[in-house]
Amino acid sequence: MTCRFDKSLRLLNAQDYQSVFDNSTVKVSCAEFLFLAQQNQLDHPRLGLVIAKKNVRLAVQRNRLKRIIRETFRQEQSRLPAIDVIVLARRGADSLENPELHRQFQQLWRQLDKRAKKRLGLSEE
C-alpha cells in the first residue's frame, strides 16, 4: 500500500483538465466542494485542484485548502479506482477548520469511490 504523492498522481496540463471537465461521468458534491471524475487508462488515480480566487480570497487560505485536499488524497489513494479527479472549491470553503475538513473529505472520498466503481461496473457490462 503506497502513500506517496508525486507528479504521476497529478493532472499536469490544461488538456488533462479540459478532458475531465468535458467528459466527467461521476460527480460528488457538498456545500463547499465539488468533485468531478473521469476514467483514465492508467493503473492509479490522479488529482487536480481548482481553488478559484473568486471563491477563496486569501492566498494563505487557498494554499491551506490545497494542502489538506492533497493530504487526504494521499491517504485514500490506494482505495480509489483509476480515475482523474478534479476538486473545485466553492465560496465559504475557507471558513472550515482543519479537523472539520479532514472529517468531510474522508466521507467524500468514500462516496466518490462507491459511485465510481458502480458507474465503471455498469459501463463494463
Add this chain to the structure above:
RNA sequence: UGAGUCAGCUGGACGGCCGCUCGGCUUUUGCUGGGAGGAAAGUCCGGGCUCCAUAGGGUAAAGCGCCAGGUAACGCCUGGGAGGCGAGAGCCUACGGAAAGUGCAACAGAGAGUAUACCGCCGAACUCGAGUUUAUCUUGGGUGGUAAGGGUGAAAUGGUGCGGUAAGAGCGCACCGCGCAGCUGGCAACAGUCUGUGGCGAUGGUAAACCCCGCUUGGAGCAAGGCCAAAUAGGAAUCCUUUGCUGCGACCCGCAGUGGAUUCGGGUAGGCUGCUUGAGGCUUGCGGUGACGCAGGUCCCAGAUGAAUGGUCGUCCACGACAGAACCCGGCUUAUAGGCUGACUCUUUUU
C-alpha cells in the same frame, strides 16, 4: 508610581511518525543538506535586466517644487531653515511665483478689488434760506468733507499712545510691525536687540483655478527575450528603390521594414532556458552630526511551474496577529495578537 514620546527587536518552542520540492552523493534503492515575510500584500514611485534604433531633435502631455547632502535612482532618506501644534520629550507641513496676464468669492453687507459713504461724525470752504442784538453772529439745508465708532462677512487695506483737526485720517511724532537697500554670520535656504531708508490705500486671499518659472520623463514588459521544434501555411535572409502602409499606442521630423532581384530556410501547439551571486548578508576598523561611504575578513541563505515549504500525535507556555515568493533590487503605503529592549519628557511622592 502613573501618563506619554521616539527608536529598535521578536512573530510559538521541542520531539516522534507520514509526506512535498530543489541540490549533492549513490546508483534504482536510499543517505544527506536547503526550503516564505516584515510586510512575501497594495502595485503608488524609482532602478537593474531584455527587446523595440544607437533612444536622436522639436511640440504637446504628465509629474515634481524651501536649502544642502546621501544614493544606481527616486515623488525616498539624512541634516538644516521657515511656519504651525503641544505643558514638554517631540510631532506635522504639495513650503517656488499673486510687482507677466486671465479668472473666482454663494448668502449677508453701503462697499469684495483701479475697494466702499448705509447709519453715524463735521458744517472749516463755496452756496441757498430763516432769525435778529446788523455782527468775521445764531440757525436749517445743499455742494460736500470723513474711514475714528456701529453694523455685515471667512475676508473690509497696519497696531497702541500722543499731537493735530470743523470732524477726521501716517496728516505729524514715539514705540511695535512691514517693505527695500546695505552690513555681518552661513556653501545655501535663511537669520540679526545691526545701519540706512520708505509713511505703509505701496504689495488683501485663492496657483491641490488657468497660468508663469525651474527641474525630470522615449516606449513596452520575464506572457520581456533566447534556443529546440509536431500540425498547418507559403515564406524568410542579402542587395537596390520610395508614393502609401506598418514598427510608432500623443503628434511632427527622422530612422527601419514592406515593393523588385538573388540565395535557402523560417515558424504556431508543446518543451527547454531566462531563474537566482546580488546596488547580497554578517562582522571588524576608519571617515562623517547623520543618511551613508571606504577598506579588510567571512558566508552562499527558496527557486516552484496545475505551481513545493505540509499533515498528525505528544509535552510546555504568554494559547499564537496580519498574512504565502513567481525576474530581481531600493523605497513608500496599508494590515498586524502578544512579548521584549534602550533613550527621553511630564506628573506625584520620598530623600
Add this chain to the structure above:
RNA sequence: CGGGGCGUAGCGCAGUCUGGUAGCGCACCACACUGGGGGUGUGGGGGUCGCAGGUUCGAAUCCUGCCGUUCCGA
C-alpha cells in the same frame, strides 16, 4: 503583469468637468375621487454623497491614501 470605469434615498440614475441650493423616476406614507380594490390626482417623509486625511471661508465636487465592485488587454 498592465490599463480603465463605477460607488449619491429601499432600487435605478442625474449633479462632479466649471466648489456655495443635493435632485429625477419607481417604491413608501397620508388625504381626495370609489360601496371596496385597482387607477388617477394632491401633499409628505426618507441621504454618514464608499472610508480616512488635506487644500479652501466653504468639498458629493479639487488633491492624496485606502476599501469594495466591475470590465478590458497580454
